[in-house]
Structure formats: structure tokens, C-alpha cells
Amino acid sequence: MIGILIPAHNEESLLDECLQAALRAASHEMLAGESVEILVVLDSCTDRSAQIVAQYPVQSLAIDARNVGQARAIGARHLLERGARWISCSDADSCVAEDWLVAQLELGTDAVCGTVTVRDWDAALDESVQIRYHQGYTAADGHRHIHGANLGVSAEAYERAGGFEALACDEDVQLVRQLERCGATIAWSHRPQVVTSSRLDSRAQGGFGDFLRNLAQVG
Template sequence: MIGILIPAHNEEAWLHDCLHAALRAARHTSLAGEPVEVLVILDSCTDRSAQIVSQYPVQAMTIEARNVGQARALGAQRLLERGARWISCSDADSRVAEDWLVEQLGLGTDAVCGTVTVEHWHESFDEAAQIRYHRDYQASEGHRHIHGANLGVSAQAYLRAGGFEPLACDEDVQLVRQLERSGASIAWSHRPQVVTSARLDSRARGGFGDYLRQLAQTE
């Protein structure tokens, strides 16, 4: 089966849209009926995230780590134990495209690094900051961006690379570097599409939200 892995820390504002999108991708006809399991790792949640997840036909795991790397590692381990041949990672504040899984698998590689599209810029992210972002961001084939919100890897390649490490941030970057060192084939593609939030109050220090905040503060 295919596993979709989504870590969440106090994500009640985003989870409905995230899970609607993930389940729609899981039902894509081009998957030919292959089972897809969605697993949400509820990490130190004190809001309504757990209640929201319980309303959907998805799996849930509750941990108290406050560590996205550990959340992804435990989630990947659970999916592998349940027979996943491929693990697709996203984030709770993101929406995957309907053909997201189809596009990842269709690239025929050991791993896929996809791009993200930012939706609804934060009011403090002015036009100048948006120009800086689009100047530096390559939404195209052959890009070199790494996002936990749009990352896929085969079970075999994941295990050869040693899996996610319990890092507070950049656990996705670490895994991709390990995949490169292990000789895995990696597609750097714009085909698998994910829309993500432009929030500046990122859940993980050093993550995408921090990057946007730094751009917003640049003179």
C-alpha cells in the first residue's frame, strides 16, 4: 500500500482542508485501487486537532515529542510496519493536489522532491518580499528545493538511507542528503503539486515559515 504521512502540532485551523485533499488524492482512479493509508502524527497538540482527525477515515498516532523529525520517523515506522511500499510526506497546513500521488509515483525514481505553491500571502509579506521570494524560488523541473510538505520516498530507499532523524527542523533535508549518499535516484520535480500556507508563525524553528519571515524582514 501507499502511506501518506502528516505531522501536526496544533493545526486545527488547517486540518480539515489538509485531510480533504489527502483523501481525494488517495482515491485517484490512476492508482487502480491500490490501498492508501493516511497517518496523522498528533505531536503535543492542545487544540482541537485530535477531534478533527477523528472525523476522517485516517489513522492517528499521538506523541509528546514537540519534534517534527521524531514525529515523521515514528510515522514512517508505523506505515512501514503496515506494509507501505511508498511514503508520501506532507504538512498539516498544506493541501496536496488530486493527482499528487500519481505524479510522485509516475516519476519512477526512489524519491521525489516536489515544490510548493504559497497561497494567501500574510499581510506583513508585502509586494517587495513577494518579489524576493519569486526571484529565488524555482518552481520548475530540476529545482533544488526540499520540502517536508512535498516529499516522497520508496520504502526500500528510506530504509537504506537510515530514515528520518529526530531533528527539530531540517529532518527532510537530512533525509534527502542521506538518500543522495546512499545512491538513491531522486526526481526534483514540479509535477507533484502542493499548496501551502504563507503563515509566519511556523511550528518548527528554521522551517519554511521562518524563511518567509526572514524575507519579510529584509530591507
């Protein structure tokens, strides 16, 4: 079984699109009918996120941690206990491509670090900010970006690396560093595609939204 892991904190405005994209990826014909389970970890949600998730053929867990690393760790453990051989991570403000899972698996490595494409740039991020972002971002194979919105790992490598830690941010970076230390093979690939939000009201302090805000302040 393949597991898709999506942590969410008050994501009612973006969850529908996220889950619809994940379900399309889960039913790709090149997966040859292999079971795919989508798990949303609802972390301290006070909006309609739970009701939205309940409308889809996906699983959910409700926790009260307000910690993305802990949410990912709990979700990954749940998927492993259900027999997942591979865990693909994304975010609730992101949409994966239809061939996202296929692209990750066909790389044949222990883990895959993918890139993200920013959509609908926030009005506060003018053209100069967008230019600086693209100048510093490698949207090609061999990049060295790490995004929780586009990360895949085999069950065996995840266990060997010790899994996600309960970090408020950079839990994805921590896991990849541990994978490197234990000798896992990692594909730094542009092939698995994910489109993500450019919102500045970050759900996790120090996350992608804060990175964009800091980039705007540079100018």
C-alpha cells in the same frame, strides 16, 4: 500500500482542508484501487486537532515530542510496519493536488522532491517580499528545493538511507542528503503539486515560516 504521512502540532484551523485534499489524492482513479493509508502524527497537540482527525477515515498517532523529525520518523515506521511500499510526506498546513500521489509514483525514482506554491500571502508579507521570494524560487523541473510538505520516498530507499532523524527542523533535508549519499535516484520535479501556508507563526523553528520572516527582514 501507499502511505501518506502528515505531522501536526496544533493545526485545528487547517487540518480539515489538508485531510480533505489528502483523501482526494488517495482515491485517484489512476492508482488503480491500490490501498492508501493516511496517518496524522499528533505531536503535543493541545487544541482540537485530535477531534478533527477523528472525523475522517484516517489513522492517527499521539506523541509528546514537540519534534517534527521524531514525529515523521515514528509515523514512517508505523506505515512501514503496515506494509507501505511508498511514503508520501506533507504538512498539516498544506493541501496536496488530486493527482499528487500519481505524479510522484509515475516519475519512477527512489524519491521525489516536489515544489510548493504559497497561497493567501500573510498580510505582513508585502508585494516586495513576494517578488523576492519568486525571484529566488525555482518552480520548475530540476529545482533543488526540499520541502517536507512535498516529499516522497520508496520504502526500500528510506530504509537504506536510515530514515528521518529526530531533528527540530531540516529533517527533510537530512533524509534527502542521506538518500543522495546512498545512491538513491531522486526526481527534482515540479509535477507533484502542493499548496502551502505563508503563515509566520511557524510550528517548527527554522521552518518555512521562519524562512519567509527572514526574507521580509532582508528588505
